[in-house]
Amino acid sequence: MPEPLPRTHEEFRSSLAASSLPRPLVDRLVAQARPALLLVTQAAEDSAIPLGASKLGGWPDLPADTEWPRRGPYADAARRAGLHREAASRLLADARRPGSWISLEDAQRFHREYMAKADSVETTFPLSFISQLDLAALAREKGFDPAFPSEGRLLLFYDFWERPEEFVPESSAGWQLIWDRSPIEGLVRTRIPPALQAIASDETCCVFRPARIDARTVITPMPVNDRNWDAFPLEDAQLLDTYKDWLEHFGTPDVPEGENQQLGGFPRPLQNGLQSRNQLAANGLNCGSSEVWQTDAAKKLLESAGDWQLVLQFGVDENAGIPAPGACYVMMRVQDIAARRFDLARVAYQCD
Structure with a gap:
């Protein structure tokens, strides 16, 4: 079973120091680490979850005059x-x-x-409802990223049936990240559309059970494939192996026993290139082939791929019925978060 992520910077430092990494490197990695909110789920009936509260699955709480989010062809x-x-x-x-x-x-x-x-x-087809986050409640936690808004709710709808590739520009039809600031008294618990319910089964997972969310602050380590990595040269095989061995203690978000749902912080990616593929696809480049990466346009765009950061990570969740394999990462550029352009978010599905 994976170890829990450190809850404080002191725990983070102590854990790293036990890995035999040099003291200056431990200092650098501690300085790079980011607080985040671990989203701990508990199975619950929708009726037991207050309107507008944080949850995975179930029925979303939408303004009374809002239709269930759908994607076009x-x-x-x-x-x-x-x-x-x-x-x-x-x-x-x-x-x-x-x-x-x-x-x-x-x-x-x-x-x-x-x-x-x-x-x-x-x-045209309805998107699966993944999560609803009460930002005002979550903002009271120490690990909440102050770059995120501290009012309203953040709702994620995603084409979990198709799970479109993040490296294809056209995939953006397959998700909606919605920042809703409507008063709670104007919300309605919205029923799942018949078209979505009709295909829901154990084999076709696209409707998820309701699960209450409780938040807990954690400290997340920078993965070695982050575009802003500068802790040590990755050519140093000994240091790289030592750090990777330490990271493996915390597992990945595609295992049932793990701490898989997270708001903010560094992701625990299953594959390389999370920021880079989102950067290229968001700018109209299909980067599914190696040739694209060698173009001048791609190389220029990749200079600012480090602007992309994690908003939300969701993986396997037995309470909500989100199945293996794989995990999803909702990514945005820091400047788009600041401008509240949640319509520019991208969702990357990764499977090891």
């Missing part, structure tokens, strides 16, 4: 639909081969799911 819907239909056909073909790894019954079930997903990316 993806701009690259033809590509997405083609991939899903190809996968559906391939599964049926595999099932009909002698000694197949998959039964015909399972292949037919997955075929229906892939075909339904292909249809959905070409049409």
Whole structure:
């Protein structure tokens, strides 16, 4: 089971010092560390969670005149639909081969799911409700990032069924991060749309159980793949291995026993390039191929990739029913957070 993240800078320093890293390096890593709020969940009925309170899953609290957030067809819907239909056909073909790894019954079930997903990316479709955060309540915690607003609620809706690739510019249709400052008395607990409920199942996870959120301050370490890393040269294999071994004690947000939900601080990414891919895709570059990274346009954009920081991390959660594999990272540029441009957020799904 992963160790809990340090609760204070003193705990952080003590833990690092025990790793045998040199004292000056420990000082630098402590100075770089960022406070964050660990979002601890507890299963609860929606009726037991106050209107406007922080939670994962369930029914969101929206202004009475607000429709459930939906995305339009993806701009690259033809590509997405083609991939899903190809996968559906391939599964049926595999099932009909002698000694197949998959039964015909399972292949037919997955075929229906892939075909339904292909249809959905070409049409308007409701987004899954992920989380609702009461910023005024969370702002009272020490680990709350003062760069975030301290009023209203931050709501995340995401196409969890499709889980669009963050390195594709067109993926931005697949999420909405909403800062809502409506008075609580004007909120309504909004029912899940029938189109979303109709596809919800153990295999098709897109509707999540309600889970109450309690916040706790933690101190988060900078990952070595952060664009602002300067603690030591990454070519120093001994220091790198020692630091990575220390980081591994805290686990990653894709395991059931971990501390997976987080507001602010440094992320615990499952892959490299979290900031860089968001920077390129946000500026219209599909960076799914290596050639793009070598262009002058990409190199220029990457100079400011370090402006991207974590807003919200959510991973596996047994209370809300958010399944493995993988985790999601809601990222924004520091200047967009300051300008309250939550419409410019990007969501990166990573799977190890």
